[in-house]
Amino acid sequence: MVTIRDVGKHAGVSVATVSRYLNDKGYVSEETKNVLKKSIQELGYKPNQMARSLSTKKTNIIGLLVPDITNPFFPELAKAVEETAFSNGYTVVLCNSSEQQEKEKHYIQSLQQNYAAGLIVTTNYTEAEYYRHIKLPIVALDRRLDPTIPTVTTNNVEGAKMATNYLLEQGCKHILCIRGPQGIGVAEDRMKGFLEVVNNAQDIQVETITSPFEFTEAEQKAFNILSAFPTIDGVFAASDASAIGAMKAAQSLGRKIPDDIQIVGFDGISLGALVTPELTTVAQDIYHLGKVATELLLKKIKEEPIDNHLIELPTELVIRRSTK
Amino acid sequence: MVTIRDVGKHAGVSVATVSRYLNDKGYVSEETKNVLKKSIQELGYKPNQMARSLSTKKTNIIGLLVPDITNPFFPELAKAVEETAFSNGYTVVLCNSSEQQEKEKHYIQSLQQNYAAGLIVTTNYTEAEYYRHIKLPIVALDRRLDPTIPTVTTNNVEGAKMATNYLLEQGCKHILCIRGPQGIGVAEDRMKGFLEVVNNAQDIQVETITSPFEFTEAEQKAFNILSAFPTIDGVFAASDASAIGAMKAAQSLGRKIPDDIQIVGFDGISLGALVTPELTTVAQDIYHLGKVATELLLKKIKEEPIDNHLIELPTELVIRRSTK
DNA sequence: CTGAAAGCGCTTACAG
DNA sequence: CTGAAAGCGCTTACAG
Structure with missing residues (x-):
């Protein structure tokens, strides 16, 4: 050498x-x-980066903390983060917490110890308080951890309003809302948007169930409630995964989509275009989300001024076959 | 500190x-x-790992080189690699080549330079020759790079035979094979298995098209050939992605699955269970693949003897609704 | 504008 | 069984 x-x-x-x-x-x-x-x-x-890092106490490593890389939202994000980091000379370490708080903390500690340049967080397991004391540049992605931590997220309230309004325009009168987990910011926001529209409308009946942003549980719960309420003619799901669960439930009950029941999801994962009928959804630009977050982190790393501590990206209503 | x-x-x-x-x-x-x-x-x-690495010229970093983390096969793999690495005290760097050979080489160089402990490769862009000269412990995953490089892969020939036999047992007489790209080991093996069965059978008519392991192109090509041959009653696709493409093509031509045409895919990605009808497929145990590869790499890193330079994991035929 | 020297936090022959 | 010292390849006051 x-x-x-x-x-x-x-x-x-x-x-x-x-x-x-x-x-x-x-x-x-x-x-x-x-x-x-x-x-x-x-x-x-x-x-030699090693030697350099030893004396500067800085590396070009960025940690990407995700709960489960297997959840379709994250690979897209990971790709954006990796590509943005790479073209700026940074390397990304994949920190898959596997939904365990222990592991998450372990990664955070290890990143600090090894002089990581920064950290992008997309998890919820740990309290905001904890993050405030980390001495690494951090940005939160799609999660609000703490007002002091720059955050990039989708404008979930607006997205939910769009979706709900669309359902009403299409003539839905009895709507099932599959909301996401309690206490998770994005889930709350989407719920809020939904309620805002529905509460201002006339003659709309509403049912609500809670499901994680995942397929199986949503299918099961949707099956039960759709059985109980044959008049449900619209579904707003706070994630594409649960929308697809609802879709399967409806189909197995013999309800025609979109004739008997219309469904709209939220996320815009590519899977939505592959199911039958193709899913109408509120698409977030996941790649853009990751890119913006990484750019923001790089700014923090370089100690450049950050003008905007909360960046909310717009959504787009992608109309496909699960609505009329 | x-x-x-x-x-x-x-x-x-x-x-x-x-x-x-x-x-x-x-x-x-x-x-x-x-x-x-x-x-x-x-x-x-x-x-302090940095200091340690500077004097030993070794880190606990493993590179995971993938062509596109967005392709559903890889997140599952990445999860397995990450979890196995983590529990052995190693950290994984996500090297997403974005299908560019340049980037791939850049990563390999950088990993060598930064004393990475080892590398797991799942790409095809670079010639085997190149890999032979890398002075890092390497294992190839789902790709055969070079006989000197330990490889873990699925037994693709056997899997393809199982699928094809099943199609024949179900009474298919005119089968469309959607093969994968020329020159890619796993695609060749799956094709080989298919041909072996079909060539030993009586009265079977066969059509073949080539498609990348991806959705769009398969759908389009399948549409054309299904239009041209109304008697096709079975499809063997060398990937779930192309199987799903074929499914959509068949449906848009008004062919009932599985009554008019039966379809079996290959891979076992979770998406297969979400489409309608659910896809019959030859499932590889992707997680296991990643786990075994990582364990093999750790052995190489520790310079333990490796008894088996080519590990082929068995597949399983998962029968769902796209076949009778 | 440039160099000598100390320091980053470890490991590893070597001598005892 | 243990310690003094050199070395890994850089950076950074400090002096000139």
Whole structure:
């Protein structure tokens, strides 16, 4: 391995000068700059990150903390984070908490210890309080951890309103809302948007069930409630996964979609286009979400000023076959 | 930050002794072991990986090189790799090549340079020759790179035979095979298994199309060929993605599944259970694949003997609603 | 504008 | 069984 010392020798200068040149810090005369440039090229020198990190206490590693990479929302996000990080010279460590708080904390500790540059968090297991004391640049993605932590999220209230309004426009009179888990910000917001519209409408009957952002439980619960209420003619699900669960439930009860019952989901995962009928949904631009979050984190890392601590990205209503 | 020096001072020994104790290398008397244990606990000492790596030229980082984390096969794999690595004290860096050879090489170089412990490869962009010269422990997952590189893969030939036999047992006479890309090992193997069965059968008519392991192109091509051959009554697709494409094509042509046409896919991604009708498929145990690969890599890293350079995991035929 | 030297926190022959 | 010292490859005051 060729070191900074070799470069210095080759160029006839000290390692200090090479280092200054490499980091563009302090003065280096144009002349020696040119010499160094050549030496570095000829020798094929690459700085040793390890050594650099040991003295600066900084790495180019970004942690991406997700609850479950297997949940279709996260791979898309991971891709965006990875691509943005990569093109800025950063490396991303995949921290899959597997929904365990223990593991999440372990990762956070380890990242701090190993001088990670920053952290993108998409989990809920740990209290905001905990995060406030982390001495790493953090941005929260799709979760509100703490007002002091920059957050990028989708405008969930607006999205839910769009979806609900659309259902009403299509003539739904008896709507089932499959809301997400209590206490989770995005779930609350989507519920809020739904209620806002529905409470201002006339002659609308509403049922509500709670389900995690996942398929199985939603299917089962939807099956029960659809059996109990044959007049339900519309479903607003707070996630595509639960929307698809509801879809299967409706189908197994012999209800035609969208003729007997119309369904709209939330998320815009690609799966929605693959089911039959294709799912109408409030699409978030997941990739963009990840990209913006990473860019925000890079700003924090570089200690650039952040003008906006809460970025809410707009949603789009993608109309497909599960509505009329 | 508390260092090895602090521990030494606290325990009244030199840093060398502390280091020996930490690494369980060289002699340390039982007595001082006990003292050190206490000191370390009291001080809450954690070794600095950076410093350690700088002198050993080894880290606990494993690179996971995938073409596209967004493709449903890989998140499942990533989860397995992450969990196995984590419980063995290793960290995984997500190397998403975004299907670019450039990026792939960049990652490989960077991993070598930063003393990564090892690498799990699931890509095809680069020639085997290239990999042979990498001085990192490598294992290939679901791809055959080079006979010198340990490989773990699914027994694709057997899986394809099972699927094809099943189609024949169900009475299919005119079968469409949607094969995967030329030159890709798993695609060739699945094709081979299919042909083996079909060539030994009587009175079977066969059509073949080629499609990437992906949805859109398969749907389109399937649509064309199903239009041209109304007698096709069975489809063997070399991936679930293309099977689902074929499913949509068949449905939009008004063919009833499984009454008019039976479909079996390959992979066992969870999506298969969400489409309607649910997809019959040859399931690979993706999680297990990732786990075994990681364990194999850890063996290589620790320079333990490897008894088996090609591990082929069995498949399972999961019969659902897309076949009779 | 440049260099000598100390320091980052560890590991590892070597000597005792 | 233990310690002093050199070394891993960088950065960074400090002095010149």
